[in-house]
Amino acid sequence: MAQRRMLMKGTEAIAEAAIRAGCHHFFGYPITPQNEIPEYMSRRLPQVGGVYLQAESEVAAINMLCGAGAAGVRVMTSSSSPGVALMSEGASYMVGGELPAVIVNIMRGGPGLGDIQPSQGDYDQMTRGFGHGDKHFIVLAPSTVQEAVDMMALAFDLADEYRNPCVVLGDGLIGQMMEPVTFPEPSERTFDRSWAATGKKPGQRRNILRSLFLDPEVLEKHVEKLFEKFKVMELKEQRYEAWMMDDAPPVVISAYGTTARIAKSAIRELRAEGHRVGLFRPISAWPFPVDGLATYVEQTRLFLGIEMSMGQMVEDVRRVVAGRRPVQFWGRTGGMVPTVEEIVAQVKERSAALGQ
Amino acid sequence: MAEQVAFKRTSVLTDDYFHYCPGCTHGVAHRLVAEVIEEMGIQDRTIGVSPVGCSVLAYNYLDVDFVEAAHGRAPAVATGIRRTLPEDRYVFTYQGDGDLASIGMAEIIHAANRGEKITVIFINNAIYGMTGGQMAPTTLPGMRTTTSPNGRDTGLCGHPIRMCELLDTLVEPKFIARGSLSSPKLILKAKKLLRQAFDLQHSGFTFVELLSTCPTGWGLTPDNSLAWLERNMVPFFPMEVFREPGKMPPQATPYHPDLKVRDDAPKAEKKTEEG
Amino acid sequence: MNRVEIDGDRCKACGLCIDACNKHLLTLSSDLNAKGYHPIEIHDVEECSACALCGVICPEGSLAVYKEIKPKKGG
Numbered sequence: 151m152a153q154r155r156m157l158m159k160g161t162e163a164i165a166e167a168a169i170r171a172g173c174h175h176f177f178g179y180p181i182t183p184q185n186e187i188p189e190y191m192s193r194r195l196p197q198v199g200g201v202y203l204q205a206e207s208e209v210a211a212i213n214m215l216c217g218a219g220a221a222g223v224r225v226m227t228s229s230s231s232p233g234v235a236l237m238s239e240g241a242s243y244m245v246g247g248e249l250p251a252v253i254v255n256i257m258r259g260g261p262g263l264g265d266i267q268p269s270q271g272d273y274d275q276m277t278r279g280f281g282h283g284d285k286h287f288i289v290l291a292p293s294t295v296q297e298a299v300d301m302m303a304l305a306f307d308l309a310d311e312y313r314n315p316c317v318v319l320g321d322g323l324i325g326q327m328m329e330p331v332t333f334p335e336p337s338e339r340t341f342d343r344s345w346a347a348t349g350k351k352p353g354q355r356r357n358i359l360r361s362l363f364l365d366p367e368v369l370e371k372h373v374e375k376l377f378e379k380f381k382v383m384e385l386k387e388q389r390y391e392a393w394m395m396d397d398a399p400p401v402v403i404s405a406y407g408t409t410a411r412i413a414k415s416a417i418r419e420l421r422a423e424g425h426r427v428g429l430f431r432p433i434s435a436w437p438f439p440v441d442g443l444a445t446y447v448e449q450t451r452l453f454l455g456i457e458m459s460m461g462q463m464v465e466d467v468r469r470v471v472a473g474r475r476p477v478q479f480w481g482r483t484g485g486m487v488p489t490v491e492e493i494v495a496q497v498k499e500r501s502a503a504l505g506q
Numbered sequence: 507m508a509e510q511v512a513f514k515r516t517s518v519l520t521d522d523y524f525h526y527c528p529g530c531t532h533g534v535a536h537r538l539v540a541e542v543i544e545e546m547g548i549q550d551r552t553i554g555v556s557p558v559g560c561s562v563l564a565y566n567y568l569d570v571d572f573v574e575a576a577h578g579r580a581p582a583v584a585t586g587i588r589r590t591l592p593e594d595r596y597v598f599t600y601q602g603d604g605d606l607a608s609i610g611m612a613e614i615i616h617a618a619n620r621g622e623k624i625t626v627i628f629i630n631n632a633i634y635g636m637t638g639g640q641m642a643p644t645t646l647p648g649m650r651t652t653t654s655p656n657g658r659d660t661g662l663c664g665h666p667i668r669m670c671e672l673l674d675t676l677v678e679p680k681f682i683a684r685g686s687l688s689s690p691k692l693i694l695k696a697k698k699l700l701r702q703a704f705d706l707q708h709s710g711f712t713f714v715e716l717l718s719t720c721p722t723g724w725g726l727t728p729d730n731s732l733a734w735l736e737r738n739m740v741p742f743f744p745m746e747v748f749r750e751p752g753k754m755p756p757q758a759t760p761y762h763p764d765l766k767v768r769d770d771a772p773k774a775e776k777k778t779e780e781g
Numbered sequence: 782m783n784r785v786e787i788d789g790d791r792c793k794a795c796g797l798c799i800d801a802c803n804k805h806l807l808t809l810s811s812d813l814n815a816k817g818y819h820p821i822e823i824h825d826v827e828e829c830s831a832c833a834l835c836g837v838i839c840p841e842g843s844l845a846v847y848k849e850i851k852p853k854k855g856g
Binding site: 175177201203205206207209210211213214215216217218219220221222223225239240243247347348349350351352356357358359360361362 | 549550551552553555556562563565569570571572573574575576579582583584585586587588589590591595612613615616620
C-alpha cells in the first residue's frame with residue numbers, strides 16, 4: 151500500500167497510529183488536554199471491530215488495562231498529569247504482574263489541578279515516581295507528530311517484548327499541533343501470548359497473573375527477574391538524537407519533547423550568529439540515554455538543561471556528567487512555553503560568562 | 507458393594523489447604539463457586555479475578571485462570587477481560603465487603619451500571635478480616651470492631667451499606683440476590699443463586715451477596731458465629747432475590763434519537779423545517 | 782453401609798459438621814493432625830444416612846460421603 155501523507159492533529163495521529171499498531175482496545179477517562187484521543191477512539195474503534203470504553207475514573211481505566219492486558223490483547227489508555235497520577239497504583243500492579251499496555255501521558259501544568267497548558271512537569275513522575283515498589287517503565291518522548299506516530303508502534307512492540315507497560319510522554323503542544331504524517335507499515339513481529347488468562351487449557355498449567363508474593367524470598371527473586379528485564383532495556387532501549395554536535399560545540403542544550411524543537415530553532419539562530427551550540431535530545435526518558443550523553447561530556451564546556459518545568463530531566467544530565475562539567479538549568483513552568491528568543495538570550499548570557 | 511457419591515470435594519478446587527481461620531465460611535463459598543463451574547463444565551472457559559482481603563489468594567484454590575486485582579478494582583479488571591475475550595468465556599470476581607463496598611464502590615456501581623457480563627460474588631461478613639477485624643462499610647450499628655471499640659456509631663460513620671438494594675436501583679443488572687452461608691440448607695440455596703448468576707452471566711451483570719462469618723474477627727466460636735449471623739445480619743441484610751428474569755428493573759430512561767445534541771453526531775436525523 | 786471419608790489433615794476442628802449431623806455421629810478426635818488441630822472422627826458409622834450435611838457445611842472440603850446402593854429386590 152502506498153504511503154500517504156496526511157495532515158493530522160497530534161492527539162488524533164497518536165490514536166490512529168495505535169489502532170494501526172493493532173491496538174483495538176481503549177479504556178480512558180476524559181481530561182484536558184488529551185480528549186481528542188478518546189474521542190477519536192470512540193469513533194474509530196467500532197469501525198475496526200474494537201472496543202472503546204469510557205471508564206468511571208482513571209483508577210478504573212488502568213485496571214481495565216490490567217484485565218485486557220492479562221487477557222493478552224494490545225490495549226492502551228491516555229490521560230494527562232493528574233489523571234496519570236491516579237493510574238500509578240494500577241501501573242505498578244501491571245509491572246508486578248508483567249502485563250503489557252501502552253499509557254499515553256499528555257502532560258499539563260501542575261502541581262495539583264494546575265492548569266491545562268503544556269508542561270513537562272511529569273518527567274520525574276514517569277521515570278521515577280510512577281507507582282510504588284521497585285519498577286521501571288520505558289518512557290518514550292516524541293518531539294514531532296511524526297515521531298509520536300512512529301513511537302506508538304514501537305511502544306506496543308516494547309510493551310509486548312518485555313511484558314511491561316510502556317509510556318509515551320508528550321506535552322499539550324505536541325497533542326494540539328497539526329503536522330503532516332505518514333503511517334508506517336504495521337509491524338510484522340509476533341509475540342508469545344501463552345501466558346495470558348484466557349481460560350485454562352485442558353491438561354495444561356493454568357495462568358495466574360499476579361503481583362502478590364507473600365514469601366519475601368520469592369518476592370525478591372521475582373523482583374530480581376524483573377530487573378533482569380530492566381537491565382536489558384537499559385542496554386538495548388536507550389534512544390536519543392544528537393543534533394548539531396559534529397563540530398564539538400562547547401555549549402550543549404539538553405531538552406526533550408516540544409522544548410527540544412524550540413531549542414533547535416534557537417540553535418539555528420545562534421549558529422547563524424556564530425555561536426557553536428548543539429542539542430542532546432533524549433528520546434527515551436527511561437532508560438535515559440546515559441551512554442550517548444557520556445560520549446559528549448569531555449568535549450563540552452557547558453550543559454544547559456531547558457525544560458517546561460523547574461528542572462527534572464536535568465538531574466539525569468547531572469548524574470551522567472557527574473561534576474566533570476557545569477550543568478545549568480533554565481526553564482519555564484506553569485504552562486508557560488519557552489520562546490526561541492528567551493533561549494537565545496539564555497545561551498548568549500551563559501556563553502559570555504564562560505568567556506566564549 | 508455398590509455406592510454412589512453423596513458428597514465429594516469438587517475437582518475444580520486445587521489440593522491446596524485453605525489458609526482461612528477455622529470455621530470461616532470463605533472455604534464454603536470457594537467450594538460452591540468451584541462446584542458451579544464443574545457442573546456447568548466451564549473450567550476451561552472461566553477466568554477469575556481475585557480481590558484484596560482474606561480471599562486475596564483465591565487463585566490458589568480455584569483451578570481456573572486468574573488475574574489478581576488491586577484493592578476494590580476487581581470489577582474494572584473483569585471489565586477489561588470481559589471486553590477482550592470471546593463471548594463464551596465466563597468471568598467472575600470474588601470480593602469482600604471492604605474491597606467491594608468501600609474502596610471499590612465506584613468500580614462495582616459502574617460495572618453494574620454498564621451491564622458488564624460478569625458475575626460478582628460478594629462476601630459480606632461485616633468486618634475487615636485480613637487486616638485484623640476493623641470496621642467495614644457493612645459493620646452493623648453497635649457492632650464492636652478494633653476500630654469501633656464502643657460499637658459502630660452511626661452518628662459518626664453512618665449506617666451499613668446494603669449493596670444488593672443499592673445495585674437494585676440500576677437498570678442493567680440481570681440478577682441480584684443475597685444468600686447466606688450460615689446453615690447447610692442455606693448453603694445449598696446459596697449454590698442455586700450462584701448457579702443462576704452464572705447461567706445468566708452472558709445476558710448481563712449478575713451479583714450474589716453471601717452473608718458470611720468471621721469467627722476470628724467477631725471473637726466468637728464458629729458455631730456461635732453462624733447463630734450470630736442469623737440473629738443479627740439477616741434482619742438487616744434480608745435474604746432475597748432482588749432481580750431476576752421476570753422481576754422488572756426500575757424503568758429505563760427511554761432512548762431518544764432527538765437527544766443527540768451534536769450537529770455531527772453520526773446518522774443524526776434531519777428534522778424537517780417547521781415554520 | 783454408608784461411608785464418610787475424612788481428610789484429617791485438612792480439618793481445622795471448627796466443629797460445624799458436629800452440629801450439622803442430625804445423628805450426632807461426629808466428634809473431635811483426641812489425636813492431633815499435622816497442623817495441630819484435633820480432627821473430627823466418625824463413630825457408629827452404620828447409623829449414617831449419607832445426608833451429607835457435614836460435607837456441605839465443612840469450610841475445608843475435608844469430607845466425602847458415599848451412599849450405599851441397595852440391590853433392588855425381586856430383580
